[in-house]
Amino acid sequence: MSRDKQPASPAPLGATVTDAGVDFGVYSETAEKIWVCLFDSQDEETDRIELTRDQANRWSGHVAGIGENASYGLRADGRYDPAQGYYFDPNKLLVDPYARRIDRTFVRSPKLRLARDESVDTAPLVPKALVQGPVREPLWEPDTSRPHLIYELNVRPFTMRHPSVQGPLRGTLAGMTTGYVVDHLRHMGVDVVELMPIAGWIDDGHLPSLGLTNVWGYNPITYFATDPRIIPRGPQSLRHMVETYREAGIRVVLDVVYNHTGEGDSQGPVISMKGLDALTYYRHVEVDGAMELVNDAGTGNTLRCDHPAVQDLVIDSLRYWVTEFGIAGFRFDLATVLGRSLDGFSRDAELLERIRTDDILKDCLLIAEPWDPGPGGYHVGQFGEPFIEWNDQYRDTVRKFWRGEDHMIGALAGKLAGSADQFNHDGRKPSASVNFLAAHDGFTLADLVAYENKHNDANGEDNRDGHNANYSWNNGAEGETDDEAINTARRNDVRALLATLFVSHGSLMLTAGDEFGRSQGGNNNAYAQDNEITWLDWENADGDLVNFVAGLSDMRRNHPAFRSDKFLTGEKSDGFKDVMWVRADGAEMTEDDWNRPDSGVLGMFLHEEGEILLAWFNRLREEIEVVLPPEQGLNFEVALVSAIDAEIVIENARLTLPPRSVVILAHANGKS
Secondary structure (H helix, E strand, O other): OOOOOEOOOOOOOEEEEOOOEEEEEEEOOOOOEEEEEEEOOOOOEEEEEEOEEOOOOEEEEEEEOOOOOOEEEEEEEOOEEHHHOEEOOOOOOEOOOOOOOEOOOOOOOHHHHOOHHHOOOOHHHOOOEEOOOOOOOOOOOOOOOOOOOEEEEOHHHHHOOOOOOOHHHOOOHHHHHOHHHHHHHHHOOOOEEEEOOOEOEOOOOOOHHHOOOOOOOOOEOOOOOEOOOOOOOOOHHHHHHHHHHHHOOOEEEEEEOOOOOOOOOOOOOOOOHHHHHHHHHEOEEEEOOEEEEOOOOOOOOOEOOOOHHHHHHHHHHHHHHHHHHOOOEEEEOOHHHHHEEOOEEOOOOHHHHHHHHOOOHHHOEEEEOOEOOOOOOEOOOOOOOOOEEEOHHHHHHHHHHHHOOOOOHHHHHHHHOOOHHHHOOOOOOHHHEEEOOOOOOOOOHHHHOOOOOOOOHHHOOOOOOOOOOOOOOOOOOOOOOOOHHHHHHHHHHHHHHHHHHHOOOOEEEEEOOOOOOOOOOOOOOHHHOOOOOOOOOHHHOOHHHHHHHHHHHHHHHHOHHHHOOOOOOOOEEOOEEOEEEEOOOOOEOOHHHHHOOOOOEEEEEEEEOOEEEEEEEEOOOOOEEEEOOOOOOOOEEEEEEOOOOOOOOOEOOEEEEOOOEEEEEEEOOOOO
16 A cells, blocks of 8 residues: 655645646654555545655655545654654544645544554544645735725524525525625625634534534634535635625635644644644643643644744745635734744734735735733734734723723723724824624623623533623623513613724724624623524514614715724814814813713714714713704704614704713714
């Protein structure tokens, strides 16, 4: 079961189709032997070809007589000493880190982590890589325009119950291309869809015994190959989806996980990079003479992103998604890992600089989740251009204000004005802050106003998992209720939160389903709930809320003052302050006003981008009369009221704000 190896010219890593067959390339510094193993249509191993190592630690070989769709895996041999970072075992079939396609999903098994002296052949358990043909004509078009509305979306829950997605298309990426789905996104003004991970992933180790599966995908094994559970027809489905969305004016961005893999800690499965060269691909630290895996990602291992081979893997995969499929950008999960070395995080780390300066990637939308759970891992505002960054402080500030916490009026103003305390440095702009109210991780927007406490019992961890600091409230009852007054109060709170988001300076993100009231029953860590807990309930969607969001999106697009990419400073220009913060009597806020602990009413009076706008925020549970700021000849009209069925009349420069509401007024003549 062997074939003579043939010399190969330095080929790209992975499998490359040539006129005569396929060139294979693998990187490993510590392996002593590496083989490419070929499999037939019955999943039986037919050939094992030993690769040749060069001075640059690249192992390569040419196999004649095979081509596109050939099925293969890798095996590696060398030292076996997990305590020192060596996991070599030829019984373990390994997935090529550069595999472009895999033939099945990853499945957990104790056999994948057996010690070498008791191991068995894992080939029947491990997906096989399929050789992919030459790259087609690039689909990429550079687009560095600022997003209007980013829409975070998990493919499987989004399409499982959508009425326009039928049969085998449910739960798959192909279901994203129906006309109804695209029309829904366009109705809301979405111009960037951010897909949660679609690369091949494996369940977390504790989930199978609980009868649960990972539906979020943040546990990858492959960085090039899509996961067959959501893209069963192969990667061409992604290309088709991107083309469809491009025609609709929507860019597609991928959520990517270059901080860890699903191989976990030293007791985890050996499926790919751990079995090829764990010391190169994963960060280790010496402890009492042993080499322990660093756990900055909180999942058992951390990619060694300061190593050139790992950097090449990241850059090559990013470029592949862009050039082969037309992906417009990336959201980097736990992005600080990309900038980590033994000295900690640096915004100028080599990998981050390579991404910034790459001739293709520099023209992509680059979104950082600017934290990780490791030591010193929180760096919001520190990534630098061209990255924009998730801003959890915006999220928490807006929640705390509407929840009713003391001393939040000034913090709210700071977030409405662009989060200058975090981003106004080094020439950055408000758009560097990705403002959001809720994301895949945490409470949904509807649950935020219906649950004071998390309810994660279904996750099998006795409600210990998930965030405890949610800054949520329930409006008088925990969870579902038939009390219509409470339900109305919740709907009004959601609308007030959304209105706050859409009038804030910065980039905006909304998570799929929050525009129509999706609930997870109070579960704020539903990563393992591939069921009705996470599947979007389109049948009971709140259509009025969808239309309200669409109206907010139109309003923001039509009013440059709300989407200006300048920090609001309160300084005068052309005789007017760009923003004046006003209290209920129409007077400008004073130092004493800012310091009142229970302040619950704020006016944001804008003279910006040639417009005059006034946004009122009333978090009180009662209505309150407010006075318009004194300005000669000013005539306002009501542009938006967040409260349901509320009517606003402006009379004698006064109006009454409904309880728990946002009211937006526009200068009647439109311009200043």
